[in-house]
Amino acid sequence: MPHNKEMITGWGRTQPVAAKIISYDPTSDGTSPFLQGPAIARGLGRSYGDAAQLGGGVAITLPDAINSASIDESGHLSVGAGTSIDSILARYVPQGFFVPVTPGTRYVTIGGAIAADVHGKNHHVDGTFAANVENFELLAPAGAYHVNPLESPEIFWATAGGMGLTGLITSATIKMLPIETSYMSVETRRIGDLDELLATMIGSDQNFRYSVAWIDCLAKGGRMGRSVLTRGEHATLGSLDARRARDPLAYKPRVRLSAPRWVPNGVLNLASVAAFNEMWFRKAPRHRQDELISLSGFFHPLDGVRDWNRIYGSTGFLQYQFVLPDGKEEQLRRILERISAAKVASFLAVLKRFGAANPGILSFPRPGWTLALDIPIGASHLGLLLDELDQEVLSAGGRIYLAKDSRCDAETIAAMYPRLGELAKIKEGLDPQGIIKSDLSRRLRLV
Numbered sequence: 001m002p003h004n005k006e007m008i009t010g011w012g013r014t015q016p017v018a019a020k021i022i023s024y025d026p027t028s029d030g031t032s033p034f035l036q037g038p039a040i041a042r043g044l045g046r047s048y049g050d051a052a053q054l055g056g057g058v059a060i061t062l063p064d065a066i067n068s069a070s071i072d073e074s075g076h077l078s079v080g081a082g083t084s085i086d087s088i089l090a091r092y093v094p095q096g097f098f099v100p101v102t103p104g105t106r107y108v109t110i111g112g113a114i115a116a117d118v119h120g121k122n123h124h125v126d127g128t129f130a131a132n133v134e135n136f137e138l139l140a141p142a143g144a145y146h147v148n149p150l151e152s153p154e155i156f157w158a159t160a161g162g163m164g165l166t167g168l169i170t171s172a173t174i175k176m177l178p179i180e181t182s183y184m185s186v187e188t189r190r191i192g193d194l195d196e197l198l199a200t201m202i203g204s205d206q207n208f209r210y211s212v213a214w215i216d217c218l219a220k221g222g223r224m225g226r227s228v229l230t231r232g233e234h235a236t237l238g239s240l241d242a243r244r245a246r247d248p249l250a251y252k253p254r255v256r257l258s259a260p261r262w263v264p265n266g267v268l269n270l271a272s273v274a275a276f277n278e279m280w281f282r283k284a285p286r287h288r289q290d291e292l293i294s295l296s297g298f299f300h301p302l303d304g305v306r307d308w309n310r311i312y313g314s315t316g317f318l319q320y321q322f323v324l325p326d327g328k329e330e331q332l333r334r335i336l337e338r339i340s341a342a343k344v345a346s347f348l349a350v351l352k353r354f355g356a357a358n359p360g361i362l363s364f365p366r367p368g369w370t371l372a373l374d375i376p377i378g379a380s381h382l383g384l385l386l387d388e389l390d391q392e393v394l395s396a397g398g399r400i401y402l403a404k405d406s407r408c409d410a411e412t413i414a415a416m417y418p419r420l421g422e423l424a425k426i427k428e429g430l431d432p433q434g435i436i437k438s439d440l441s442r443r444l445r446l447v
Helices: 085-095 109-117 152-157 194-207 270-283 294-301 310-313 328-339 380-393 411-417 420-430 438-445
Strands: 002-008 017-023 039-041 056-060 076-078 135-142 143-147 168-175 183-192 210-215 227-234 287-294 317-325 348-354 368-378
Touching: 039 109, 039 411, 076 085, 076 152, 085 109, 109 168, 135 152, 143 152, 152 420, 183 194, 194 210, 194 227, 194 328, 194 348, 227 270, 227 368, 317 328, 317 380, 328 368, 328 380, 380 411
Parallel strands: 017 056, 039 056
Antiparallel strands: 002 017, 076 168, 135 143, 135 168, 183 227, 183 287, 210 227, 210 348, 317 368, 348 368
16 A cells, blocks of 8 residues: 655645555555554545544545446446546546536545535435435445445444544445436526525525525625525536537536635735625626536536635635524524624635435534535634634534534534434444544544
8 A cells, every 4th residue: 555644634725734645445455554553534635624634643545446437227336435526527427427416526536425425506306415325335444344224324324424434435336317418507596685595595496406596795784695596407408509419418627727826815805805796796697597507617616726725825714614404594694694794705605405314423414504605714803703603503403514614612513413422332333443533533522
């Protein structure tokens, strides 16, 4: 197993640590990677905080195994867990298949998608990524396990959303989504305030497979919650014009820009974000239907800029994402009012609807509203504000997303995720010596 020592961080580029990086190939390496000492699995480093790192320990990576992947006629894809969604889309979109759930980036491994139980714009229809997983292979210090939700539900739902703490997912079978084209048919609405946005999403989100709203978190007063709501479906062959119909499954996403290696701290400040928000809102159509957009343009627009996380400067940034149950819309309003009053410059703020929850012990989604904010590190009052928001979320019966967290405390997380004892019990059977851990699990005392 090749290895080297590196300084690593999450996508937010905070909390750098030194760790030994081990490249493990489950098809050829006969020695367990857990013999190297305390360890955690690491995919492509897209968890924002400290979930996929272990200072002074081992980070285990897997190869992208797209060349050995296979798919049957009904769309069941069997693939190595180190394979990225990017590689899967490049191979299988031209064959008429799309991943059932994708987060906002395609640079996520299948193992990472299961471990974080990622969600997308279609949770209200299709649930989380794990809800579309048929089975997976799990390598733990206690042995190797073939896991599926019917025969081994405890291990399955401890691992799905379990942030890598039960073992190393080495391969998986997922149910892909058949598609006719590589385009989306999209409706865009410019919405003036929060009340209109919530009413529109409650009233008609069920008519669309995918839905997401960009929110201007700096807007105040009667404009608070002004937003651009984007919803869509996979375009059918009949909806394409003659040019697109000549190659309806063409898929060639491009990285058009690359963020500079060095960006001064403070480029994304209150003034620049306010100017961007005004431009973005004004440029959106009041109402446009049936616009054809490429898959990458609809699902992964930020992937068009290589290393976009650099634009936050050397101090980095964090993402704060929470979910509030249905019926807690007033708490959502109060949180947006606090964010606006605090003048927190969130370059990216998106609101989505969640559907039914799954049995995952640490799986984040539950029925209701989820808001995600990208916030630059630097404001002196930021820590206090987020601590206050944690308590607002907790009092409403909500929770924050562990795959994005980099600063919450253990007591708050224990209250938000009351089944930690179940996870600890299952993990003890899989990892009796406590080898698997991460900076996240140590900070939050998850097991």
